[in-house]
Amino acid sequence: MPINSVMKEMQEKMQKAVESVEHEFASLRTGRASIALVDSIPVTAYGSTLPLKQVAQINTPDARSIAITPFDKSQMAAIEKAILAANVGLTPNNDGKVIRLGIPPLTEERRKDLVKMAKKMAEDGRISVRNIRRHANDEIKKTEKAHEIAEDEMTRATHKVQEITDKFIKQIDESLAAKEKDVMEV
The missing domain is CATH 3.30.1360.40 (Gyrase A; domain 2)
Structure with a gap:
């Protein structure tokens, strides 16, 4: 599989993983009607x-x-x-x-439980993104083993995969921070 299509597929899957986490966050009750x-x-x-x-x-x-x-x-x-x-x-x-x-106001204990749930959702999202990264790296290694690309190209591609992974994990972390702030706000 050409590296460009591996990268494109990886980014699409990672974007879906981030959107899934954000959708799960939206279903968490924050004390505000939603x-x-x-x-x-x-x-x-x-x-x-x-x-x-x-x-x-x-x-x-x-x-x-x-x-x-x-x-x-x-x-x-x-x-x-x-x-x-x-x-x-x-x-x-x-x-x-x-x-x-x-919508009744949330108790402090319930807020803390919601933050724990949000952290678990975020961690599940990060795991999903990492699994997508692993799959992309495996595809790149297969391409290199088949002698379709050179080793230095493989190294560049895996670095690019890591940069993209970091970007999507950062998005999940930012969404989590915003959700935590939203939940803990009285």
């Missing part, structure tokens, strides 16, 4: 399981609440049941038209 807390909750509706965002409109009228307006009012009970079953720590309040979720 649609990401509930939009992918599975709801059993119309004989199948759909994410909440496909059966209702979700918005945040203020920093401490989420409003869920079902497209079909007959799905109110199913949505409430799904929110309770999802164990996100939110209690639905149904007024017949809109389901409201109040």
Whole structure:
């Protein structure tokens, strides 16, 4: 495989790994209302399981609440049941038209737990990036062993792979720092 395509594939995979970590961070509750807390909750509706965002409109009228307006009012009970079953720590309040979720302030202990979870998510992301790096380096070594490139080209390529890896790990670390700050902010 040509080195350019190895590099391109590696960067795309690393970018996806970083985006995955950032998406996981978005699902962590920070004490502020966020649609990401509930939009992918599975709801059993119309004989199948759909994410909440496909059966209702979700918005945040203020920093401490989420409003869920079902497209079909007959799905109110199913949505409430799904929110309770999802164990996100939110209690639905149904007024017949809109389901409201109040976001309670986080305790210090819960904040610390969330930071631990964020650190684990970040570490999983870093591991994923490192595995992608290892795979790219293996591909480069295979290319060199097949005498398609010279040894000095292989060395340059592996240095480039490391630079790219460092860049993506730095992005994960920056996202983690921002999330930690966000979670610990009262």
